[in-house]
Amino acid sequence: LSDCFTDSDWRPALKAVMDAEGDTDLALRAVNTLEKAAFGRTSLKLRIPARQQKPVQL
Numbered sequence: 001l002s003d004c005f006t007d008s009d010w011r012p013a014l015k016a017v018m019d020a021e022g023d024t025d026l027a028l029r030a031v032n033t034l035e036k037a038a039f040g041r042t043s044l045k046l047r048i049p050a051r052q053q054k055p056v057q058l
Helices: 007-019 024-039
Strands: none
Touching: 007 024
């Protein structure tokens, strides 16, 4: 992610995962909360780089 990663943006998601360890109901509630937050951000853009071709072996 290089310079595109902002720790504070991902901290709530990481905390939700860590807090829900072993608790399926809590994990599902956390995912639903994160999903609602993501859909509410109209400026959210996912950038997935194109898969690079495997170099030719010499």
